[in-house]
Amino acid sequence: MKFEAVTIKDIAKALGLSTSTVSRALRDSYEISPATKKQVLEYAEQINYRPNPIALSLKEKRSRSIGVIVCEIANSFFSQAINGIESIAYDKGYNVIISQSHESYEREVIDLQYLASRSIDGLLISVSAETEDFSHLKNLHDRGFPIVFFDRVAESIHTHKVIVDNFKGAYDATKHLLDNGHQHIANLAGSPHLSITKERLGGYRKALEDHGLIYQESYTEFCLHGGMLYEEVEAALDRFTSLKQIPDAIVASADKLTTNCLRYFKSKGIKVPEEVALMGFSNLDLTDLLSPSLSVVKQPAFEMGQLATELLLQLIESKRPITEFEYKVLPLELMIRESSLKSK
């Protein structure tokens, strides 16, 4: 079953004109007489003519669509970021094609292949938790393909990047817990490959040290899938609770880590914040309704999406190669609620 669209040829044939005349009439060229223009325009309207974007893309060597690769759209941060991306792209007449890596490196490579071969004009990406090797992106980038990173960036690739102040976010969260009297703060971290994990770990560590405490490796557990699997969070927390000095507070470095952490404590009957305080990165819009309500570090996801898209469109639409790249660092918001209150 196929859907036959009407073309410029149909108009030309019906009106006894050439395709060039019709094309020019539709584009309101000065070379066409007002009478012909009117005739063409009216007929086009009547038969509901729409220019074929595929043909245009082929001619102009651009598709007016951008690709987005994120790990998961069923994740508040990313769905909000995508809303930001869409809002800008939509305004500028660009189409957004979304792919999910599901935190898999292999899938990310395939997605990229697919998107690049789909003739997208540029790419927005937040790399998967598994991604260590960036050569798939580097290859494309080196060949002049516009790429902008957001949130999870590849340091080695020289292009625009939009991130949040992860260091400060983790620092402030840790400091908040310290100020609230917690002494043994553990760090539930995401994939060790990710830029954000490293930055957040740095902030956590610095806060401890500024408070006169020493950083202990046993107090940091990495979750390779960023908390996507409950089992990895469970294993990490099992290890924390089997330490001789059980942590009295936890800083969780990602959305799923934070909620799965809460789920763990709930299932084990461990009271939050009485027995262990919790503070984590999250963009869920109902952390206030959780039990206990969650203290979170919130990212300006929508704005990040917008900014990244603006930068990408700049790259795409620039006449000459760009060599000066932006490295935007946006502020985070701390929202203090019940889960991080004093233990006693």
Place this chain on the structure above:
Amino acid sequence: MKFEAVTIKDIAKALGLSTSTVSRALRDSYEISPATKKQVLEYAEQINYRPNPIALSLKEKRSRSIGVIVCEIANSFFSQAINGIESIAYDKGYNVIISQSHESYEREVIDLQYLASRSIDGLLISVSAETEDFSHLKNLHDRGFPIVFFDRVAESIHTHKVIVDNFKGAYDATKHLLDNGHQHIANLAGSPHLSITKERLGGYRKALEDHGLIYQESYTEFCLHGGMLYEEVEAALDRFTSLKQIPDAIVASADKLTTNCLRYFKSKGIKVPEEVALMGFSNLDLTDLLSPSLSVVKQPAFEMGQLATELLLQLIESKRPITEFEYKVLPLELMIRESSLKSK
């Protein structure tokens, strides 16, 4: 800054062959000698040749991509459904282009225009809360464009549809509340234009009547934006609580309605389920962590997405027009937790 891809012509020129020979060699045609094939294949691999899908689309009059229109991707149900859509589309080599209507009719029409003009091969849609008039979809459908509805359907358009048993879901939820001793059950409903709202309202009403109660209009409040705006939920609940007989339980007909309902009660200091019980439709994966944990009616979102996509691809790939359409009704899952327990 543009990105020049390598074409069949480049290969032909480099190897001193014609484009037709190269094309055939790449497609492994019997007309080409093994030696030439090997040569072409190796060179193509070496310079990383990828066929230009735009050119293919133009030639084959199909883009191998499908459009999806939903109200919001930052909504658990839809993001899960999209995962289902993506899983099937990906397997079959189709691309998915997602658009959000943000529950706006106007935006839905624009999105549709845009997608249709982007040469998608078919459309999956769950209509916006505002949509009353389906002529924009009917026009396309009448012209032979493949469309499959899921969740929120247009009854008047004769094509495949995938929904859940909304009637039974609402019936069972209401019955559960009745069985738990609640007498005055209100219905917080979505947009009155939506098919799902009508079906759920019907189930709610039938459950009341089967229990010997009479349906009262004052016990149903519609939220035109489906709960997207907290204010509309607030206004609806304000009206319920100002009734002379205040409801002792509420059935909420959509994700945002359910959570905003909980948010309202929390802000007003109304205890759930002690003062008022709550049960609602929701696909959030952390309703168990809410305070109180939410009793929900959960939709098989992923499966719905998969099924709808399979049906759409059938439509697209069918040689002859299809006249027999499926009307799939999937079962819902009731998850009973704290929020719906007995009042006293």
Place this chain on the structure above:
DNA sequence: TCTTTTTACGCAAACGTTCCCGTTAAAGGC
């Protein structure tokens, strides 16, 4: 009235593919 300018349009190439037709030369049949 003849030349020049302007107006209004058509022709054809191009974008990257595929595929229907040739066409050439070697191989095979007798």
Place this chain on the structure above:
DNA sequence: GCCTTTAACGGGAACGTTTGCGTAAAAAGA
């Protein structure tokens, strides 16, 4: 040794558009 077959490849049209260039007729200038 001549005709037919077959293997292996090239030419060119087509998909829908835009656009540089050419050109006829009309208008303007002399």
